Amino acid sequence: MANERKRLLLVGDNPFHGISHLSQERARARSEKINFTEFAANLVMSSLENGADGFMFSVSETTLSILQTIRKKTGKKPLVLYAIVPYAYEYVRLATQLGTLGLAKKLGQKIAFTGNSRAIITGLKGVIKMDPEALMKTYLLYEISRIKSSAGKRMNIESLMLHEVVTDMALALNSDWLIKSFIDFLLGLKIKPGFETRNFAYLISKFKEWDIDLSRIVIAAPFNKVGFQMIPSKEECEKALSEVRESNIIAISILAAGYLNLLEAAEYVQTLSNLKGVAVGVSKEHHARETFTFLEERLK
Amino acid sequence: MDCLRIAVVGLGKMGLLHASILNMMPSVEVIALCDKSSLLLKFVKKLFRRVQIVNEVDKLSDLDIDSVYVTTPIPTHFPVVSALYLKKVTRNLFVEKTLADSWDKAKELSELAENCGGINMVGYMKRFAVTFRMAKNLLNQGILGEITSFDACAYSSDFAEIKKSFKMSASRGGVLRDLGSHVIDLALYFFGDFEVSSATVESIGDGGCEDSAQFRVKKSGLDGRFNVSWRMDNYHMPHFGLEIRGDKGTISVDDDTVELKLDGKSKKWYRHDLNDTVNFLLGAPEYYREDEYFVNSVLTGNKTEPSFLTASKVDYIINQVQKKADVNG
Numbered sequence: 001m002a003n004e005r006k007r008l009l010l011v012g013d014n015p016f017h018g019i020s021h022l023s024q025e026r027a028r029a030r031s032e033k034i035n036f037t038e039f040a041a042n043l044v045m046s047s048l049e050n051g052a053d054g055f056m057f058s059v060s061e062t063t064l065s066i067l068q069t070i071r072k073k074t075g076k077k078p079l080v081l082y083a084i085v086p087y088a089y090e091y092v093r094l095a096t097q098l099g100t101l102g103l104a105k106k107l108g109q110k111i112a113f114t115g116n117s118r119a120i121i122t123g124l125k126g127v128i129k130m131d132p133e134a135l136m137k138t139y140l141l142y143e144i145s146r147i148k149s150s151a152g153k154r155m156n157i158e159s160l161m162l163h164e165v166v167t168d169m170a171l172a173l174n175s176d177w178l179i180k181s182f183i184d185f186l187l188g189l190k191i192k193p194g195f196e197t198r199n200f201a202y203l204i205s206k207f208k209e210w211d212i213d214l215s216r217i218v219i220a221a222p223f224n225k226v227g228f229q230m231i232p233s234k235e236e237c238e239k240a241l242s243e244v245r246e247s248n249i250i251a252i253s254i255l256a257a258g259y260l261n262l263l264e265a266a267e268y269v270q271t272l273s274n275l276k277g278v279a280v281g282v283s284k285e286h287h288a289r290e291t292f293t294f295l296e297e298r299l300k
Numbered sequence: 301m302d303c304l305r306i307a308v309v310g311l312g313k314m315g316l317l318h319a320s321i322l323n324m325m326p327s328v329e330v331i332a333l334c335d336k337s338s339l340l341l342k343f344v345k346k347l348f349r350r351v352q353i354v355n356e357v358d359k360l361s362d363l364d365i366d367s368v369y370v371t372t373p374i375p376t377h378f379p380v381v382s383a384l385y386l387k388k389v390t391r392n393l394f395v396e397k398t399l400a401d402s403w404d405k406a407k408e409l410s411e412l413a414e415n416c417g418g419i420n421m422v423g424y425m426k427r428f429a430v431t432f433r434m435a436k437n438l439l440n441q442g443i444l445g446e447i448t449s450f451d452a453c454a455y456s457s458d459f460a461e462i463k464k465s466f467k468m469s470a471s472r473g474g475v476l477r478d479l480g481s482h483v484i485d486l487a488l489y490f491f492g493d494f495e496v497s498s499a500t501v502e503s504i505g506d507g508g509c510e511d512s513a514q515f516r517v518k519k520s521g522l523d524g525r526f527n528v529s530w531r532m533d534n535y536h537m538p539h540f541g542l543e544i545r546g547d548k549g550t551i552s553v554d555d556d557t558v559e560l561k562l563d564g565k566s567k568k569w570y571r572h573d574l575n576d577t578v579n580f581l582l583g584a585p586e587y588y589r590e591d592e593y594f595v596n597s598v599l600t601g602n603k604t605e606p607s608f609l610t611a612s613k614v615d616y617i618i619n620q621v622q623k624k625a626d627v628n629g
Binding site: 017093132169227231232233 | 313316317319320321323324339342343345346347348349350458536537570571572577578579580581582583
């Protein structure tokens with residue numbers, strides 16, 4: 001049944017990083033084309049002009065450059081940001097090259113270089129006491145400062161979201177204290193805490209068990225007609241979604257990484273009344289126009 | 301045995317990945333973590349609040365452990381695995397690929413495992429990806445007729461921007477062990493044993509390990525070519541693929557798709573078409589499947605594949621490539 005409520009439409013950033021879950025070959029072809037900040041910034045802006053409300057992105061040098069370019073072009077127009085940290089690919093690549101401890105040292109140097117005194121003091125405390133919570137807070141302050149310095153004051157960080165690898169690892173390790181600490185810290189900064197996950201049904205059951213107030217957080221998870229990355233099953237994820245009263249859930253992978261067309265994707269999303277919105281990546285100018293015009297018509 | 305008590309040795313990214321997945325399995329209890337780094341251990345102690353944290357393999361002996369995952373850097377596999385067997389910590393071992401950093405050591409570990417008994421397995425997770433499994437099923441059906449040749453590749457951009465092969469890439473064992481081992485294992489899985497006929501390897505700078513390699517293999521009626529490199533441009537995610545030619549058609553397979561071409565017609569399957577679901581998704585579905593298979597094998601006492609013996613054949617091929625490349629200059 002069609003839903004009457006206005007849904008949030010976000011531009012995703014996977015194409016800007018050369019990621020396709022359907023085909024690595026396709027991703028490489030894209031990344032050869034889309035390695036220009038200007039081109040990517042124009043795609044985001046075109047999406048916004050045609051119905052998108054904001055930008056969901058992993059915090060990386062590429063996306064921060066895109067934000068800088070948008071900032072210069074749009075002037076005073078506000079932009080809603082859903083930022084995902086850490087940018088897993090970059091950190092895995094660095095860990096591969098430098099080892100886990102080498103990565104930690106490199107990150108420490110970067111944080112010190114920003115001159116963000118709150119981050120540095122919290123970080124030093126964390127290192128001395130080997131306190132994971134203090135180190136997490138330092139890292140979050142560092143990422144927030146990077147986003148703000150690129151995006152400027154006119155862009156609003158609506159939510160800072162934990163990348164799926166961190167969220168799902170915390171779920172697997174039963175680290176409720178880490179999740180709760182993340183939520184409390186961000187709420188203290190007046191930023192909505194968010195969680196990207198590939199294990200939506202399990203996350204909902206654990207968060208309920210841990211007494212986490214779902215109305216105060218955002219969750220991004222795959223929802224698509226073919227059940228791609230809907231774990232453990234499409235039915236379980238739909239059931240978990242239907243039992244969530246608060247509508248702070250954003251569907252990702254609605255095209256099942258390009259396996260479905262936009263009409264199929266939209267028709268399925270329309271059947272899920274509890275979704276707050278969707279995030280979709282675009283890789284061409286006409287694709288940006290057509291996608292968000294269509295989604296605005298069908299979903300808003 | 302209803303529930304396995306498991307320890308993970310080595311807390312890099314693979315150790316954390318396996319510990320997390322294992323912790324999600326109802327028939328598993330992750331009871332201990334072990335790493336040499338005192339700094340890392342201090343941190344991990346606060347992160348894993350209900351798990352024993354130790355800094356020596358010996359200290360696992362008293363913990364009544366059913367099975368151990370070894371996820372340390374490749375050059376340490378031999379001493380760690382040997383110690384686990386000799387100290388009788390457990391007879392059920394899972395080791396991340398490759399089994400060892402040389403053919404001699406891999407052979408020794410296989411023999412040790414054979415003598416000690418128990419269940420042993422090496423983490424060649426590509427075997428558990430739905431696309432490569434589909435290709436294996438098609439080959440088993442003999443759909444291509446007589447297999448005549450194949451091309452295999454393994455590429456990443458992990459070291460594309462690095463001018464010199466620095467220390468870290470050496471500790472990973474070079475590109476042959478890091479990436480190449482996956483496609484070598486897949487080729488052995490698909491076609492059985494073969495021998496290396498020629499090889500060239502390239503090392504950039506003074507790290508001493510391979511950064512790219514090309515080699516040819518042969519067995520009766522079959523020619524194969526391999527191309528591996530971690531210095532490619534635009535391979536944001538590592539890529540593993542094979543093109544297999546038979547007298548009736550071809551199969552092209554990689555992490556995302558399987559394409560079968562027969563009699564001028566083509567059929568393509570995506571992951572989406574191949575029931576690529578698991579109970580908990582972290583990293584990729586194949587990691588969960590691989591761990592679930594190992595755990596079930598230990599619980600039931602069934603032999604695993606790839607066992608140490610099977611996996612040691614990858615170390616043998618890598619040894620042959622290195623030797624042939626030396627001879628070729």
